[in-house]
Amino acid sequence: MITPDLIPLASNFLVPNGTFIVELIAFAIIVFLLAKFVIPPINKAMTARQEAIRQQFADLDKAKEEANSAKDEFEAQIADARKEAARIREDAREQGAAIIAELREQAQAEANRIVEHGKTQIEAERQQAVASLRAEVGSLATGLAGRIVGESLEDDARQTRVVERFLTELEKAE
Amino acid sequence: MSGTLPLEIEIHPGEHPEWHFLGMTFNADTIWNTVIAGAIVVILGFVLRSQLTRRQSENHVPSKLQILWEAVVSNTETQVEDNLGRVHPFVVPLAVALFFFILIANWIEMIPSKINSHHGEVFVAPTADTNLTYAMALLAIVGVWVYGIREKGAKAYFHHFLEPYPVLLPLNVLEELVKPITLALRLFGNIFAGGIMIALIAGLVSWKIGPAPVGGILAVVANVVWKLFDMAIGVIQAFIFALLVVLYFGMAGAGHGDDHVENDDQHGDHTPELAA
Numbered sequence: 001m002i003t004p005d006l007i008p009l010a011s012n013f014l015v016p017n018g019t020f021i022v023e024l025i026a027f028a029i030i031v032f033l034l035a036k037f038v039i040p041p042i043n044k045a046m047t048a049r050q051e052a053i054r055q056q057f058a059d060l061d062k063a064k065e066e067a068n069s070a071k072d073e074f075e076a077q078i079a080d081a082r083k084e085a086a087r088i089r090e091d092a093r094e095q096g097a098a099i100i101a102e103l104r105e106q107a108q109a110e111a112n113r114i115v116e117h118g119k120t121q122i123e124a125e126r127q128q129a130v131a132s133l134r135a136e137v138g139s140l141a142t143g144l145a146g147r148i149v150g151e152s153l154e155d156d157a158r159q160t161r162v163v164e165r166f167l168t169e170l171e172k173a174e
Numbered sequence: 175m176s177g178t179l180p181l182e183i184e185i186h187p188g189e190h191p192e193w194h195f196l197g198m199t200f201n202a203d204t205i206w207n208t209v210i211a212g213a214i215v216v217i218l219g220f221v222l223r224s225q226l227t228r229r230q231s232e233n234h235v236p237s238k239l240q241i242l243w244e245a246v247v248s249n250t251e252t253q254v255e256d257n258l259g260r261v262h263p264f265v266v267p268l269a270v271a272l273f274f275f276i277l278i279a280n281w282i283e284m285i286p287s288k289i290n291s292h293h294g295e296v297f298v299a300p301t302a303d304t305n306l307t308y309a310m311a312l313l314a315i316v317g318v319w320v321y322g323i324r325e326k327g328a329k330a331y332f333h334h335f336l337e338p339y340p341v342l343l344p345l346n347v348l349e350e351l352v353k354p355i356t357l358a359l360r361l362f363g364n365i366f367a368g369g370i371m372i373a374l375i376a377g378l379v380s381w382k383i384g385p386a387p388v389g390g391i392l393a394v395v396a397n398v399v400w401k402l403f404d405m406a407i408g409v410i411q412a413f414i415f416a417l418l419v420v421l422y423f424g425m426a427g428a429g430h431g432d433d434h435v436e437n438d439d440q441h442g443d444h445t446p447e448l449a450a
Contacts, residue, residue, distance in 0.1 A: 013304060013366075014304055016304060016305050017199040018195070018198030019199070019200050019204050019205060019306075020308055020309055021198075022200060022305075023204070023208055023300075023306040023308075023310075024312065024313065026205075026208050026209065027212075027275070027306070028313060029212070030212045030275055031268050031271040031313070033216050034216070034271045035263070035264070035266075035267030035268075035271075038222065038243070039270060041226040041227065042226070042240070042244060045226050045240065045244070
């Protein structure tokens with residue numbers, strides 16, 4: 001058993017001895033070394049990393065913004081292009097329609113002109129035929145009639161009158 | 175049931191191999207374990223320093239060692255800033271050194287190192303020696319006093335011993351003296367008790383019931399359980415020591431005690447609000 005009278009003050013472990021001085025110095029050295037060489041770089045690294053993270057977030061925001069604006073621009077361009085294409089198609093359709101209408105009109109005019117030309121030609125030919133008929137039918141008819149009647153119908157005035165009357169009746173019959 | 179328990183267990187609390195120099199006694203095992211624990215802390219710090227300077231700015235991904243250090247340093251800085259209002263260039267390294275060094279010093283005990291029966295363990299916790307805990311507490315409390323005087327001026331600092339009533343002067347002085355003593359003895363007591371527990375558990379080995387080494391088996395189990403528990407105690411004590419030192423700094427700088435500190439803070443916070 002350990003009894004108080006057996007423990008001299010020197011070996012009472014609650015009483016510090018020379019070790020205390022060594023420990024004081026040793027611990028002071030540890031604190032000094034950490035304060036001087038270890039803590040500052042740690043703080044620096046932490047600050048640097050915080051700064052880097054902040055920077056990265058800022059960059060990210062900027063990149064996102066840029067991407068968005070590029071996308072908007074791109075979409076606007078696409079929309080423009082679509083509009084342009086639609087406009088060109090519309091124009092082409094209108095032009096095509098106009099061309100077709102014009103051509104149709106031209107063809108119609110040409111056809112009309114041809115018909116008109118044909119009509120006038122026919123009329124001219126008819127007039128010609130009528131004129132030549134009128135000349136020939138007179139002499140033919142008088143010759144024929146003279147032969148039948150035996151009477152000379154050489155009297156021009158009478159002959160002409162007869163023929164005229166005949167032709168008039170002929171035209172009426174038509 | 176003819177069990178035999180050893181009637182006497184040979185443990186020698188507070189007994190150290192000694193060196194004598196200049197008429198003073200030095201506890202050799204405390205000193206060499208302090209040097210070992212301190213060297214571990216400092217070397218870890220310097221390894222980190224070299225890592226940081228080597229990879230500076232090229233990549234911000236921290237190493238595991240860096241994460242460990244940063245966790246301790248940033249938590250300490252948060253505590254210091256909360257209590258002192260700013261990151262003080264002396265208090266932060268002091269608290270970090272206290273925490274890391276006490277932690278390693280406490281854990282050194284876990285390494286089994288009894289070389290032979292004539293000598294004690296080679297690795298004992300230096301924190302189980304009051305010389306170390308007194309030294310750390312003294313350094314801390316002197317720092318607290320110096321900080322308090324510099325922060326408030328000598329007159330204001332010493333005046334707070336007379337507050338709230340001059341009658342309380344003895345109590346206030348006593349409080350100031352109790353701080354370092356409780357710091358030192360709380361740590362010493364916890365770690366010293368851990369060492370005694372290990373010695374007691376080791377003493378179980380000679381307990382046998384017939385041929386069955388009951389004590390041996392029990393000692394192995396109890397040793398594992400106790401050492402794990404003791405490691406947790408080591409962390410907690412290191413944390414408490416460092417935290418209390420920071421709190422003492424905060425009290426010395428701000429007011430006359432916890433209640434007054436809070437009241438002062440509230441006044442400080444409320445006045446600008448009312449003004450605004």
